[in-house]
Structures are given as structure tokens and as C-alpha cells.
Amino acid sequence: xxxxxxxxxxxxxxxxxxxxxxxxxxxxxxxxxxxxxxxxxxxxxxxxxxxxxxxxxxxxxxxxxxxxxxxxxxxxxxxxxxxxxxxxxxxxxxxxxxxxxxxxxxxxxxxxxxxxxxxxxxxxxxxxxxxxxxxxxxxxxxxxxxxxxxxxxxxxxxxxxxxxxxxxxxxxxxxxxxxxxxxxxxxxxxxxxxxxxxxxxxxxxxxxxxxxxxxxxxxxxxxxxxxx
Amino acid sequence: xxxxxxxxxxxxxxxxxxxxxxxxxxxxxxxxxxxxxxxxxxxxxxxxxxxxxxxxxxxxxxxxxxxxxxxxxxxxxxxxxxxxxxxxxxxxxxxxxxxxxxx
Numbered sequence: 448x449x450x451x452x453x454x455x456x457x458x459x460x461x462x463x464x465x466x467x468x469x470x471x472x473x474x475x476x477x478x479x480x481x482x483x484x485x486x487x488x489x490x491x492x493x494x495x496x497x498x499x500x501x502x503x504x505x506x507x508x509x510x511x512x513x514x515x516x517x518x519x520x521x522x523x524x525x526x527x528x529x530x531x532x533x534x535x536x537x538x539x540x541x542x543x544x545x546x547x548x549x550x551x552x553x554x555x556x557x558x559x560x561x562x563x564x565x566x567x568x569x570x571x572x573x574x575x576x577x578x579x580x581x582x583x584x585x586x587x588x589x590x591x592x593x594x595x596x597x598x599x600x601x602x603x604x605x606x607x608x609x610x611x612x613x614x615x616x617x618x619x620x621x622x623x624x625x626x627x628x629x630x631x632x633x634x635x636x637x638x639x640x641x642x643x644x645x646x647x648x649x650x651x652x653x654x655x656x657x658x659x660x661x662x663x664x665x666x667x668x669x670x671x672x673x674x675x
Numbered sequence: 676x677x678x679x680x681x682x683x684x685x686x687x688x689x690x691x692x693x694x695x696x697x698x699x700x701x702x703x704x705x706x707x708x709x710x711x712x713x714x715x716x717x718x719x720x721x722x723x724x725x726x727x728x729x730x731x732x733x734x735x736x737x738x739x740x741x742x743x744x745x746x747x748x749x750x751x752x753x754x755x756x757x758x759x760x761x762x763x764x765x766x767x768x769x770x771x772x773x774x775x776x777x778x
Contacts (some may be wrong), residue, residue, distance in 0.1 A: 494718075497703065497748040500735075501714070504704035517714030524719040528726070664767075 471508040475515045482518035485526050494522070553592040560585030626661035626674060633658070648673075680723045682763050685712050689720050690760040693730065693752045700733065700749025721750060729756030 479502070483495040498518050502511045564582040638644065645654045648666040653673040655662050665671055680686060688710045693701060701709075707717050724730045735747040752760065 493748070496739075496745045498714075500745040500747045501702065501704045501707075503744055504702070504708070514714045517716075518718070520715030521718035521722075524715075525722045528719065528723060 468508060471512050475502065475508070475511045478512070478515035478519055482515070482522040485519070485522035487526070490525075494518075553589065553596040556592050557586075557589030560589050626659055626665060629660040631658050631660060679759065680720075680727045680729065683720075685710075685716050686720050686724070687763065687767075688712065689717065689724070690729075690752075690756075690763065693750060694757065694760055696751075698751060700735075700751045702735075702747040702749055704747075706750070724756065725750075727756075729753060729759055 479495070479498055482498065483491045486494055498515075502514060505511050505514055564578065564585055568578060568582070633644070644657055646657060647653070648655050650666065650671060651673040653666070655666050657663060662674065665674055689706060689712070692706050692709050703714070703717055703721060706712070706721075707714060721730065721732075725732060729752065730750050731753050732748050732750045735749055737746055739746050
């Protein structure tokens with residue numbers, strides 16, 4: 448019985464795989480069309496051809512499908528850039544500081560809680576202890592959320608102001624420059640004491656050799672750990 | 676008006692790859708394969724860099740019907756892009772104060 452079951456499962460799996468394989472090129476083409484149609488009309492023809500050529504550079508049907516899915520994501524992001532470049536420039540700083548998300552979220556929670564409760568009370572006219580508790584809890588939750596959002600935003604702003612240009616960039620600079628990779632020398636004469644080449648990192652307390660660019664970059668990253 | 680694109684890790688990788696290629700153009704697929712970046716990330720970066728004037732792109736010089744395949748779009752660094760890109764890399768390399776590594 449188990450053997451029969453296994454054979455049936457294997458057959459179904461094989462049929463399913465064959466079916467999926469047969470449909471993949473159509474799905475890929477469909478995704479590519481969706482992606483192109485998301486773009487401004489003037490750009491559609493260009494990207495349709497460019498992305499078709501791009502897909503040909505990848506052999507497997509599955510990888511083509513994944514890549515076409517990426518085109519859809521890319522198209523949405525590109526459309527956003529095209530339509531709202533000014534707004535995006537305006538919002539880029541707060542977005543980097545992650546202020547907008549928590550603030551909008553907390554306001555939404557506050558508004559939703561109050562609306563639901565007030566609406567229920569006005570319609571049912573039943574100001575029972577249960578609804579009174581719900582109302583108080585929802586208001587408290589919203590207030591706590593708002594306080595947390597403001598606190599977190601101020602903290603982030605403080606950290607942002609303290610951080611260097613390297614850590615402000617959205618890049619893991621320590622992955623670009625490894626310790627020991629770029630060794631510089633002090634401009635002018637060398638210090639009399641070898642200790643003058645070092646400073647103690649304020650975050651992790653480790654001594655940093657200023658001649659080693661990799662070490663300095665690593666200790667610029669927010670929340671880093673001491674180097675091994 | 677061109678604005679400087681936001682410098683992220685993938686953007687720097689793309690810039691580095693195009694700087695290496697110099698005047699030879701690279702298609703999106705070439706860049707993707709070289710630096711292992713997904714299409715959903717790559718094309719918005721190319722779009723942004725092209726809009727900023729750091730990149731230019733042209734169609735591959737072939738007859739698509741004769742070759743039986745669509746033409747590739749080849750991306751090249753513009754002179755502004757090369758300058759700005761180098762400045763961006765220098766900015767990272769200089770780090771804090773940039774004292775020890777200038778000579």
C-alpha cells in the first residue's frame with residue numbers, strides 16, 4: 448500500500464513539475480508585461496526590449512521567472528522615483544531617520560481606536576463598563592505608542608547627529624575595507640610615542656590603530672563589536 | 676537639474692563595476708552577474724544614476740531581426756559620473772578626518 452501511495456505521489460509531483468515548467472515561460476512573459484506596463488508610456492518600449500535581452504542572459508526558466516519578478520519590483524520603484532522625485536527628496540532625510548513610520552503608525556492607531564470606540568458608543572448608546580474599559584485602554588495604548596515613537600525618533604535623531612558620514616550612508620563600509628587592507632602613514636613626522644597612533648573607541652573601548660583604515664572604518668559603524 | 680543619487684552599498688558596487696568597465700558598455704545582466712545583485716535592486720539604481728547624469732546608455736549595435744534576439748542596452752559611465760563616483764569612493768576611504776591616508 449505504501450509503495451502504491453509513493454508511486455502516486457511521485458506521479459503527481461512529476462505532473463505538477465512538468466506543468467509548472469510548461470507554464471513558466473508564459474508566466475515570465477506575463478510578469479515582464481506587467482513590469483513594463485507599470486512604467487511611464489515613453490519608457491515602456493525601451494524596458495520591454497532591454498528586459499527581454501536581460502532574460503536571455505540567464506539560462507534556466509526558473510531563474511528567468513525570478514528575474515522577471517524582480518522587474519516588477521523594479522518597475523514599481525522606478526515609477527515611484529519618476530512621479531515623486533521631489534517628494535522623495537523632501538522625505539529622504541526623515542525616512543533615513545525613520546521618524547515618519549512610527550509617527551504615522553501611532554497616529555493611525557490613535558485615530559482608529561478612538562473612531563471605533565466613539566462610533567460604537569454613539570450607535571449603541573451603551574456606555575457599559577466593558578466599553579468604558581476598551582475606550583480607556585485604547586487611548587492609553589495610543590498615547591503610549593505616540594510617546595514611544597517620539598522618544599525613539601529623538602534617540603535616532605541624536606544618534607544620527609553624532610554619527611559620522613560613513614555610518615550615515617546606508618552601506619556596510621567595514622565590508623568594503625577590511626582591517627589590515629589599507630595601511631596609511633601619518634602626515635608629517637611620526638609621533639615620538641607609538642601610543643599616539645592609537646585612540647580608544649568610545650563605543651567598544653578597543654584601542655584603534657589610526658594607521659589602519661579598516662580598523663577606523665569598523666569603529667565608525669553604529670553598534671559595532673570589538674574586532675577579533 | 677540633476678541631484679546626487681543616494682549612495683548605498685549596491686549603488687557603490689554598480690558604480691565600481693562600471694568604472695572598471697570604463698568605455699566598454701555593460702548590460703544590466705552583465706552587471707547583475709558580476710556583482711550578484713537582483714534585478715529588482717539593479718534597475719532602479721541604473722535608472723537613478725542615469726537620471727542623475729552619471730550614466731549614459733545606448734542600444735547594442737546589432738540588427739535585432741538579423742540576430743534573432745532583442746538588443747541589449749549598454750550602460751557607460753559619463754565623465755560627470757566618473758568624477759562623482761570617484762569622489763564618493765574617496766569620501767568613504769577618507770573616513771574620519773582623512774588624516775592618515777592622504778599621502
